[in-house]
Amino acid sequence: MRRGLVHVLAWSLATGAAVTLSWWGVHTVMAGTAYDPPRALPLTAGGATAQEAEPLVPATSRPAPSPSPDPAPRRSRKPSPAPSAPRTSPSPSSSPSPSPTASGRIKSYDTDGGRVVFDIGASSATLVSATPGAGWSMQTWTTASWIRVEFASGADRVSVFCTWHDGPPRVEVGTY
Structure with a gap:
């Protein structure tokens, strides 16, 4: 009985050490990984998801800085007594401008497996998002x-296929 207990204790300690080492290795690798959060489509006034909307600005793009109306500041030997507040001028449009790659209209395709959103232009398309x-x-x-x-x-597959090699972009959804 004592011998069996020693074997169980040794096995438990070895298994615990292996699990701890594995968790530490995976945690170390995954800690430095950053994922973009999924993007959502804008909602319509009725609360339903918009199937066609204005092109969205990608999360990685930044608006271009506006040119400063003031000339470059001159350096003086005398320090200013207090820092002044930055000047802001109202922008003519509060909505963001579409990205340079936005070429057409945003179309969303809901399937059993998830949702796919394409930016469909006249002669090509780009994948905006795909969420399982x-x-x-x-x-x-x-x-x-x-x-x-x-x-x-499992064994279920849903495929969303957008092609434009022989004409304007078209989307086919297939389940197999």
Whole structure:
């Protein structure tokens, strides 16, 4: 009995050490990884999600700085008594301007596996976002003439395929 207890104790300690070491390694690698949060489409006044909306500004783009109306400040030997408040001028439009890559209209496709949003232009398209549903995984492929997003859950597959190689962009949704 004592011998069996010693084996169980040794096994428990070895297993605990292995789990701790594995967790520490994964945690160290994942701690430096940053993920962009999923982007949402704007809501309409009725509360339903907009299927077609104005192009969105990507989260990574920054507005261009406006040129300063004041000439460059002159340096003086005498320090100013107190820092002055920065001057702000009202902008003519409070809404952000569309990004330079926004080429058409935003179209959203809801499937059993998740949601795909494309920016569809006259002769090409770009993937704006793809969000898998609960319990689904996602994979994307992008080439110069098509974009494919596939959602998978077990044996179920849903594919959203946008092509524009032989004409204007068109989207096909298939379940298999």
